[in-house]
Amino acid sequence: MRLVENIPLDTKIIANLIRDHDDLHLVWPKAKWPFNHLQWQKVLDPGAGHKPFLVYEDNQLIGHAAIRKTKEPGVYSLNFLYLLPHMRSRGLGAKMVSLLEQYARAELFAKKLVLVTRTYNPGARKCYAKCGFREYSREVTLIRMFKVL
Numbered sequence: 001m002r003l004v005e006n007i008p009l010d011t012k013i014i015a016n017l018i019r020d021h022d023d024l025h026l027v028w029p030k031a032k033w034p035f036n037h038l039q040w041q042k043v044l045d046p047g048a049g050h051k052p053f054l055v056y057e058d059n060q061l062i063g064h065a066a067i068r069k070t071k072e073p074g075v076y077s078l079n080f081l082y083l084l085p086h087m088r089s090r091g092l093g094a095k096m097v098s099l100l101e102q103y104a105r106a107e108l109f110a111k112k113l114v115l116v117t118r119t120y121n122p123g124a125r126k127c128y129a130k131c132g133f134r135e136y137s138r139e140v141t142l143i144r145m146f147k148v149l
Contacts, residue, residue: 001095003065003103006052009044011037013054014064018082026121027064027082043068043079051103055083055096062087065096067104074111076104081115081124093127101131105149114146 006013015035018024024031032039044052044066055063063083067076078100083092104110115133117124119141133145 001062001092001099002056003053003096003099004056006044006054006064007046009041009046009052011035011040011044013061014040014052017061017064017084020085023082023085026118026124027080029118051108052080053100053103057087057092062092063096065100067100067108070114072112074109076108076110076113078113078115088123093124094131097127097131101147101149110149112146112148114144117143117145119143 015037018027018035021033024033024035044050046052049069051067053065053067054061055065063081065081066079068079070077078097081093081096083096101113104113113133115128117128119125119138125143128145131147133147135143135145137144
C-alpha cells in the first residue's frame with residue numbers, strides 16, 4: 001500500500017471514488033449529497049496546511065485519507081478515511097492508518113494524532129483501537145479518539 005499526495009487537489013478523483021451516499025455519510029456525515037466539490041476543496045485545502053492523500057494497493061486506487069492541521073501545535077487530525085467496500089475487512093485500514101502515522105511523524109513532526117468516528121461505524125472504531133487510538137470523549141454518536149506519538 002502507498003499514499004500519494006493529492007496535490008494539486010483534485011476532488012473529481014474523490015467524487016469518483018466515493019460514489020455511494022451511505023459511504024459518503026460514513027466518511028463525513030456533514031458532507032453534502034450529491035458530492036459537493038467546493039465543500040471538499042475547503043476542508044482539504046493544502047494551502048491551509050492540510051494533506052489530502054489517495055491510497056493505492058499495487059496500482060489500484062482503493063481509498064482516500066487526509067491529515068489536517070489543528071490549532072494546537074504538533075497535533076494533527078486524521079480525516080475522511082475511506083476504503084472501497086470490497087477492500088474492507090482485510091487489515092488494509094490499519095495499514096493505511098500506519099502509513100498516515102508514519103507520514104505525520106516524519107514529515108509534519110506530529111506529537112499527537114486525533115480523529116473522530118461514529119458509534120454506527122463499528123468497523124472503523126475497531127480498526128482505530130487496534131492502531132492504538134483511545135477514546136477521550138463521546139457526544140451522542142460522535143466518538144473522539146487520540147494517539148500520542
